[in-house]
Amino acid sequence: MASIHFAAFLIVSFLGFLAILRIALRRRAAPPSMGKVAWVSFVVVVVGMVFAKWGATHGLHWLLYYGLPAAVTILLPPFAFRLRGREILEYIVMACAIAPVIHVVFSFFLGWNEYMPFLHVPSIGSLV
Helix, strand or coil, X not given: CHHHHHHHHHHHHHHHHHXXXXXXXXXXXXXXXXXXXXXXXXXXXXXXXXXXXXHHHCCCCHHHHHHHHHHHHHHHHHHHCCCCHHHHHHHHHHHHHHHHHHHHHHHHHHXXXXXXXXXXXXXXXXXX
């Protein structure tokens, strides 16, 4: 069951991150190719989540298995797409908000709390 949860979190996170990049880059006269957006999203989301899961499972310190993916999330897209002022600000706000939003939605509606286990959100089922 945990692997189904992880796959669902991964897919939703990937699609959400694709959307974040497209929104952040929407004002560009020549937006980057969808291939480049997908590649950066894959590295940030898929590689980051797999590394975090592996690190948590293998006893790495939480600062490493959360910190390294967070650093890649914050640094890779601005460098890969040469984001400028407003683009950086919009991107950082959305990138920082997506994980808690996904966690709240999955926790509240499905009772899946493992995406961000340190942030407790009661499920709708537990409130009824």
